[in-house]
Amino acid sequence: MQLGDRLPPLDLLTPDGEAVPLGDLIERTTVVALPRYFG
Amino acid sequence: MLLQLQERRDELSALGADVIGVSKGADFQADELRDDDGVTYPLLVDPEESLKGALRFRRMRPWQYLVPSTLGRYVASVRHARPGKITGDVLALPGVVVIDGDLQLRYRYEGRTLADYPELDEVIAAVAAI
Numbered sequence: 001m002q003l004g005d006r007l008p009p010l011d012l013l014t015p016d017g018e019a020v021p022l023g024d025l026i027e028r029t030t031v032v033a034l035p036r037y038f039g
Numbered sequence: 040m041l042l043q044l045q046e047r048r049d050e051l052s053a054l055g056a057d058v059i060g061v062s063k064g065a066d067f068q069a070d071e072l073r074d075d076d077g078v079t080y081p082l083l084v085d086p087e088e089s090l091k092g093a094l095r096f097r098r099m100r101p102w103q104y105l106v107p108s109t110l111g112r113y114v115a116s117v118r119h120a121r122p123g124k125i126t127g128d129v130l131a132l133p134g135v136v137v138i139d140g141d142l143q144l145r146y147r148y149e150g151r152t153l154a155d156y157p158e159l160d161e162v163i164a165a166v167a168a169i
Contacts, residue, residue, distance in 0.1 A: 001093065001094050001095050001144055001147075002144070003144055003145065003146070003147060004143055004144065004145075005143065005144050006141065006142050006143050006144075007090075007093055007094075007138060007142045007143075007144065008093055010089045010090060010093060011089075012061060012083035012084065012085050012089075012090065013066075013083060013084040013085070013086065014081075014083065014084070015066040015067075015069040015070055015082065015084060016066070017066070020083065022090070022142065023142060025059060025081065025083070026057070026059075026138050026140065026142060027057075027140055028055060028056065028057060028139075028140045029054075029055055029056040029057070029137065029138070029139045029140060029145070029166060029169050030056060030057040030058065030059055030137070030138050030139075031044065031051060031056055031057070031058045031059075031135065031136075031137050031162060031166065032058075032059055032060075032061055032090075032135065032136045032137070032138060033040050033041055033044055033058070033059070033060045033061070033135055034060075034061055034062065034090070034091060034094075034096070034133055034134045034135065034136065035040065035041060035060065035062050035064070035133050036062065036063075036064070036129075036131045036132070036133050036153070037062055037063065037064035037065070037068060038041070038060065038062050038064035038065070038068035038069045038071070038072050038082060
């Protein structure tokens with residue numbers, strides 16, 4: 001994926017297991033940290 | 040990186056940016072980060088690593104664990120890790136991206152080895168440039 005490309009629709013899960021569409025999470029500019037694990 | 044982002048969250052907020060964390064990691068680890076380490080931004084679980092897949096993040100090769108710099112990072116991470124079972128994806132590479140409100144990718148840093156993150160100042164500069 002190149003800079004400027006738009007992400008496709010996808011769902012992530014809250015720690016409680018609730019599915020949340022990425023588009024609902026990101027309403028404005030968002031820094032997304034992508035660690036290997038939450039350690 | 041997760042704790043650094045928490046420390047500078049106000050600075051990012053002043054620039055009009057939010058912060059989230061996404062990992063294949065287990066839900067209980069997200070709870071521990073929130074409860075024990077004071078991380079207040081959303082932490083989301085991505086069991087299928089669909090976001091990294093969409094971003095075309097690569098996976099680490101198993102032999103990379105034998106590279107001294109990677110091995111050193113692994114030992115350091117184990118020292119700081121909470122006791123418990125192994126979670127997440129042992130071959131996943133970390134990273135940071137910035138996505139705008141139209142879901143367009145505006146900044147991308149893909150780690151080349153374990154715990155390889157960009158300087159946070161670089162991320163903040165990318166946000167400020169949007």
